[in-house]
Amino acid sequence: MSHPMHDDIQEVLYTQEQIQQRVRELGAQLTEDYAGRDLHLVTILKGSLPFLADLMRAIDLPLTVDLMGVSSYAGIHSTGEVRVTMDLDETIEGRHVVIVEDIIDTGNTLSYVLRNLRQRAPASVKIVTFLDKPARRGSPLEADYVGFTIPDDFVIGYGLDWNQRYRNLPYIGILKRDVYAGPL
Numbered sequence: 001m002s003h004p005m006h007d008d009i010q011e012v013l014y015t016q017e018q019i020q021q022r023v024r025e026l027g028a029q030l031t032e033d034y035a036g037r038d039l040h041l042v043t044i045l046k047g048s049l050p051f052l053a054d055l056m057r058a059i060d061l062p063l064t065v066d067l068m069g070v071s072s073y074a075g076i077h078s079t080g081e082v083r084v085t086m087d088l089d090e091t092i093e094g095r096h097v098v099i100v101e102d103i104i105d106t107g108n109t110l111s112y113v114l115r116n117l118r119q120r121a122p123a124s125v126k127i128v129t130f131l132d133k134p135a136r137r138g139s140p141l142e143a144d145y146v147g148f149t150i151p152d153d154f155v156i157g158y159g160l161d162w163n164q165r166y167r168n169l170p171y172i173g174i175l176k177r178d179v180y181a182g183p184l
């Protein structure tokens with residue numbers, strides 16, 4: 001039996017076990033910090049879904065979940081352009097919102113989402129990101145909770161994709177260069 005997906009991986013950065021351990025720690029931290037408050041998790045589709053599914057079960061508090069779709073266009077300007085492709089179901093007015101993200105790279109996507117959500121008058125907004133890639137950050141944006149800080153490599157798995165593929169890899173890996181660049 002062959003495993004073509006796994007053959008495309010140059011290096012495993014975080015194993016399934018390391019991911020589960022770190023997500024449990026983040027969940028315990030959020031459980032402590034949000035005790036006594038109604039926590040509302042807002043997830044940005046689609047890459048964050050595996051993280052959300054694991055994180056929500058690691059938080060031992062009453063909580064609610066909503067989803068938001070955004071797409072970013074690199075365009076010709078380095079700032080990029082972001083738009084909402086699927087809006088939240090529920091109001092966030094007066095609620096304690098935690099945005100659940102898979103990865104922060106330039107920060108453009110999240111800066112836009114933050115501005116958008118703050119206009120809706122939540123009681124508070126914080127950010128939990130599974131991965132933080134600070135090397136290319138454009139805007140001064142910091143997550144309140146970070147799973148792992150990584151160097152400026154293109155990573156896939158645990159929800160993260162290359163051309164919509166590899167999201168189902170149970171670990172975080174670096175893609176082989178010849179997969180996305182073609183033969184040299």
Ligand code: XMP
Nearest residue numbers: 103104105106107108109153154155160161
């Ligand atoms: P910004 O730059 O707006 O980008 O913070 C965040 C979004 O860019 C995608 N992204 C990646 N996706 N591997 C991926 O699979 C990566 O290494 C990577 N870096 C950025 C991702 O969609 C994220 O939400």
Ligand code: MG
Nearest residue numbers: 044047102103
């Ligand atoms: Mg994302």
